Amino acid sequence: MNWIDHESYLEIYPPKEFNFEECLIFLGRSNQEVLHQIKDGAVYKLIKIKDSLILCKIGYINNCIKVEFPIRTPSILVRKKVGEYIWELFDLDQDLGEFYQMASRDKILKNLAHKYFGLRIMCIPDLFEALVWAIMGQQINLPFAYTLKQRFVEQFGEFITFEGERFWLFPSFEKIASLNVDDLRKLQFTTRKAEYIIGIAKDMKCGKLTKELLLQQDYHQVQTSLMLIRGIGAWTADYVMMKCLHQTSSFPIADVGLHNALRNLLSLKEKPTMNHQLA
DNA sequence: ATCCAGGAACTGT
DNA sequence: ACAGTTCATGGA
The missing domain is CATH 3.30.310.20 (DNA-3-methyladenine glycosylase AlkA, N-terminal domain)
Known part of the structure; x- marks a missing residue:
C-alpha cells in the first residue's frame, strides 16, 4: 500500500x-x-x-x-x-x-483494453455483502436486484445523515442471522434466497465462514468451500472470488452479462453459448 | 402475453 | 455425470 x-x-x-x-x-x-x-x-x-x-x-x-x-x-x-x-x-x-x-x-x-484502460474491478471488500449481493442477483434483472438491495439495506442497515442525505452501511451478518425467512419475504425475496442469505449469515456468525479462512486457500479450494454452501453455485463462487477475494483465476463464465457483452462486441445475432467457438 | 434476467437446488435417469 | 424442472418476480 x-x-x-x-x-x-x-x-x-x-x-x-x-x-x-x-x-x-x-x-x-x-x-x-x-x-x-x-x-x-x-x-x-x-x-x-x-x-x-x-x-x-x-x-x-x-x-x-x-x-x-x-x-x-x-x-x-x-x-x-x-x-x-x-x-x-x-x-x-x-x-x-x-x-x-x-x-x-x-x-x-485489444480494443477494449485500450478503450477502458485503467478501469479496474471495483471490489466488495465485505465478504457478507459480496455473497448476499451475488445471491440477490441470481436469475433476475439488474434493476430488480438493486431494488432488493435497497430494501434490504434500508430495512436492516445502519445509516448516518450528512447535509440532509442518508449514507447507508450494508447490514451485518449478526443482524441478518437473527432474521427468519418471512422477514425477507416481505421485501419480495424468494423463499430460497431468504434461506440462502440467512444461512450464510449464520455460518459467518458462528465463525465457520470468514474471509480470512478463504484468503488462505487457492482458487480451487475456495471454489470448493464456497460451493459447499447452500445457494452458492459456480457463478456465485467465481463472482465472489473476483469481487472480494482478489482471485485472478476466477471468471464467472456463465454470466449473462458477459455473454451479452460478447454478442454486442462481435455483432452476433444470438448470445454465444458455453461451447461457442470464436473464429 | 411471452420471454428473459449478472442461477441454483432438486429430481429423475 | 447429465438433462429437465421448479423456484418466483420484475422488466422489455
Whole structure:
C-alpha cells in the first residue's frame, strides 16, 4: 500500500494502470445504488471501522486518490484502516501490466483494453455483502436486484445523515442471522434466497465462514468451500472470488452479462453459448 | 402475453 | 455425470 497520511486527509498513490474516471463510471452505473453516492467527481461512502461510522469522500487530484472526511477526522489508527479499505476497494494490489500485455495481443480484448484502460474491478471488500449481493442477483434483472438491495439495506442497515442525505452501511451478518425467512419475504425475496442469505449469515456468525479462512486457500479450494454452501453455485463462487477475494483465476463464465457483452462486441445475432467457438 | 434476467437446488435417469 | 424442472418476480 502506497499512501501518505496528511491527518485531515489521505493521499493514496495508485499503480500506473489506473483511471479514476473509468472506475467512477462503473460505480455510477445504477441510480438505485444505496451504498455509495457520486457527486462532483468524487465517491461518498460510509465505512465502518471497529464500531465507528466514517463518511469518506474519495476524489482524484494530481494523479492520486484523495480521501477526505466530511464529518470528522478519525484517529490515525482508523485512518490507516480506511486507507487499506479503499486500497482494496479499487483493487490496487493487482499488477495489471501482464494483463495489458496479454490483452494487446488478443483480437477481442485489444480494443477494449485500450478503450477502458485503467478501469479496474471495483471490489466488495465485505465478504457478507459480496455473497448476499451475488445471491440477490441470481436469475433476475439488474434493476430488480438493486431494488432488493435497497430494501434490504434500508430495512436492516445502519445509516448516518450528512447535509440532509442518508449514507447507508450494508447490514451485518449478526443482524441478518437473527432474521427468519418471512422477514425477507416481505421485501419480495424468494423463499430460497431468504434461506440462502440467512444461512450464510449464520455460518459467518458462528465463525465457520470468514474471509480470512478463504484468503488462505487457492482458487480451487475456495471454489470448493464456497460451493459447499447452500445457494452458492459456480457463478456465485467465481463472482465472489473476483469481487472480494482478489482471485485472478476466477471468471464467472456463465454470466449473462458477459455473454451479452460478447454478442454486442462481435455483432452476433444470438448470445454465444458455453461451447461457442470464436473464429 | 411471452420471454428473459449478472442461477441454483432438486429430481429423475 | 447429465438433462429437465421448479423456484418466483420484475422488466422489455
